[in-house]
Amino acid sequence: MGFFSKRKKSVLPGFGLSMGFTTFYLSLIVFIPLSALLLKSFELSLADFWQVVTTERAIASYQLTFGASLVAALVNLVFGLLVAWVLVRYSFPGKKIVDALVDLPFALPTAVAGIALTALYAPNGWIGQYFHALGIKVAYSAFGVTLALIFIGLPFVVRTVQPVLEDIDKELEEAAASLGANRLQTFCRVIFPALIPSLLTGFALAFARAIGEYGSVVFISGNMPFRTEITPLLIMSRLEQYDYAGAAALGTVMLLISFLLLLLINALQHWSNQRQGGTK
Amino acid sequence: MSVIELNSLNTVPAVQLRKATAEPLWLRWLLTALALGFLTLFLLLPLVIVFGEAFAKGWGVYLAAITEPAAAHAIKLTLIAALIAVPCNVIFGLAASWAIAKFRFSGKQLLITLIDLPIAVSPVIAGLSFMLIFGARGWWGEWLNEHDLGVMFAVPGIVLVTIFITFPYVARELIPLMQEQGREQEEAALTLGASGWQTFWRVTLPSIKWALLYGIILCNARAMGEFGAVSVVSGKIREQTNTMPLHIEILYNEYQFAAAFAVSSLLALLALLTLLLKSTLEWRAAKDYAEAAKLRQVE
Numbered sequence: 001m002g003f004f005s006k007r008k009k010s011v012l013p014g015f016g017l018s019m020g021f022t023t024f025y026l027s028l029i030v031f032i033p034l035s036a037l038l039l040k041s042f043e044l045s046l047a048d049f050w051q052v053v054t055t056e057r058a059i060a061s062y063q064l065t066f067g068a069s070l071v072a073a074l075v076n077l078v079f080g081l082l083v084a085w086v087l088v089r090y091s092f093p094g095k096k097i098v099d100a101l102v103d104l105p106f107a108l109p110t111a112v113a114g115i116a117l118t119a120l121y122a123p124n125g126w127i128g129q130y131f132h133a134l135g136i137k138v139a140y141s142a143f144g145v146t147l148a149l150i151f152i153g154l155p156f157v158v159r160t161v162q163p164v165l166e167d168i169d170k171e172l173e174e175a176a177a178s179l180g181a182n183r184l185q186t187f188c189r190v191i192f193p194a195l196i197p198s199l200l201t202g203f204a205l206a207f208a209r210a211i212g213e214y215g216s217v218v219f220i221s222g223n224m225p226f227r228t229e230i231t232p233l234l235i236m237s238r239l240e241q242y243d244y245a246g247a248a249a250l251g252t253v254m255l256l257i258s259f260l261l262l263l264l265i266n267a268l269q270h271w272s273n274q275r276q277g278g279t280k
Numbered sequence: 281m282s283v284i285e286l287n288s289l290n291t292v293p294a295v296q297l298r299k300a301t302a303e304p305l306w307l308r309w310l311l312t313a314l315a316l317g318f319l320t321l322f323l324l325l326p327l328v329i330v331f332g333e334a335f336a337k338g339w340g341v342y343l344a345a346i347t348e349p350a351a352a353h354a355i356k357l358t359l360i361a362a363l364i365a366v367p368c369n370v371i372f373g374l375a376a377s378w379a380i381a382k383f384r385f386s387g388k389q390l391l392i393t394l395i396d397l398p399i400a401v402s403p404v405i406a407g408l409s410f411m412l413i414f415g416a417r418g419w420w421g422e423w424l425n426e427h428d429l430g431v432m433f434a435v436p437g438i439v440l441v442t443i444f445i446t447f448p449y450v451a452r453e454l455i456p457l458m459q460e461q462g463r464e465q466e467e468a469a470l471t472l473g474a475s476g477w478q479t480f481w482r483v484t485l486p487s488i489k490w491a492l493l494y495g496i497i498l499c500n501a502r503a504m505g506e507f508g509a510v511s512v513v514s515g516k517i518r519e520q521t522n523t524m525p526l527h528i529e530i531l532y533n534e535y536q537f538a539a540a541f542a543v544s545s546l547l548a549l550l551a552l553l554t555l556l557l558k559s560t561l562e563w564r565a566a567k568d569y570a571e572a573a574k575l576r577q578v579e
Binding site: 037117126214219265 | 300301302303304308311312314315316318319321322323324325326327329330333371372374375376378379382383385389391392393394395396397398399400401402403404405406408409410411412413415417418419440443444447463466467470471476479480498501504505506507508511512524525526528529532537540541544547548550551552554555556558559
């Protein structure tokens with residue numbers, strides 16, 4: 001199997017078949033296309049590559065993409081913890097439905113989310129009209145982009161924190177309380193530290209997802225170059241001008257960032273699993 | 281502050297006593313209200329507005345919007361793409377999780393990371409990558425053109441990017457579950473004389489069926505809703521290469537809001553159905569798990 005070689009003999013059959021098919025499929029669907037992207041961007045000289053990925057318009061798009069993604073992931077960090085806490089610790093009517101609904105952003109097509117959020121936050125929309133009265137522009141601004149990214153990343157923190165919170169031993173909290181800690185101290189010193197790895201994992205997942213998001217943002221952003229244009233959209237407009245190498249260069253930058261984030265997430269998850277296993 | 285609850289069943293305390301490990305009632309209410317407010321704003325309202333706007337101009341407009349030829353064709357194409365992409369990814373998911381969960385090999389963590397890659401990669405980049413291979417100026421573009429095989433701006437391209445975007449979902453559901461289950465059961469089956477395929481069909485498959493079903497449902501929802509990648513490779517030709525999400529975009533940009541939301545409402549229904557099935561499957565899986573635990577106790 002070359003790179004992925006089996007280390008220990010197992011009695012189970014099918015390693016060659018399943019591993020062979022997996023690597024074949026992965027190469028066909030992922031490696032070949034992504035290497036085409038990298039190779040295309042290498043057609044540019046290093047100076048040209050640098051020039052393409054650092055134009056003023058590109059820099060503005062990175063600022064919006066990463067800035068809005070960061071803010072959205074932070075909002076999700078805070079509210080994700082809150083939602084997970086309420087779902088695990090408290091009971092209220094309709095809790096099961098609410099719990100199921102948290103996954104909506106995974107299941108709802110991004111284009112549908114995009115037009116729904118735009119309709120809500122447009123100057124004459126249900127919510128947008130109140131902001132409009134205050135003179136705040138929500139749709140067609142960076143604010144709107146952030147809202148769409150909050151929607152997209154909402155389930156991640158909730159779903160990574162929820163199982164860890166469920167597993168926390170009540171006895172630890174009882175011990176803290178009997179030693180004289182009040183609720184806030186117990187939360188800050190006992191519960192919160194146990195949640196940190198899962199919070200970070202959820203944050204990184206929401207951030208990674210937000211960076212690449214296209215469908216929901218494209219409707220609510222208004223797509224004005226330099227102001228509300230995210231990087232994936234800039235790639236799209238390069239493509240429409242048949243500037244394939246330029247599009248590939250920008251794509252390569254984003255791909256590298258995504259891959260690094262993914263490695264970070266895996267490391268965080270590994271840490272999180274170890275921590276969880278350690279407390280038992 | 282530290283009022284300890286006395287477990288006296290008969291005396292009802294005048295003031296509600298609070299456990300030392302619970303928050304005061306007002307705080308519980310406040311937190312619940314904040315969480316529900318946040319979810320209403322971000323989840324419920326978008327869902328409500330989709331259906332509200334879809335029926336804003338009445339049933340007639342709604343039915344016309346989802347039955348006109350362009351919409352019907354978009355629905356058909358979306359179904360075709362999902363019908364091809366999902367089974368491909370199911371086979372891949374089964375093979376990958378079998379290899380990863382049942383065997384030890386070096387580079388396993390890297391392989392898992394690579395399988396996750398399409399979730400982190402922007403759909404636009406996915407579309408662009410396929411364009412660079414199959415597009416007119418791509419690697420195989422000329423050859424495809426000579427043989428009159430349309431991949432870009434045609435159905436095969438749409439199917440390919442849909443496979444790319446959705447391929448981790450089944451594998452991701454199965455890998456952790458199968459890793460947890462280990463391989464004792466399969467080893468026992470083999471020792472008792474079952475063949476490899478028999479072991480897979482009769483031992484492995486039944487124990488992962490709920491996770492597999494959930495993976496399929498999620499994969500399907502993703503496949504039918506994919507927008508960014510498909511919009512790069514489809515060319516958006518009406519009644520030829522338009523999928524439902526692309527059709528929604530066109531209607532929306534033409535200011536046909538009621539029609540755009542009508543088609544959206546179908547996809548929103550699919551999303552709700554997905555969530556419902558997910559909850560049901562989780563409930564079934566938990567029930568199976570509890571029953572298995574009970575059986576073990578009896579033994």
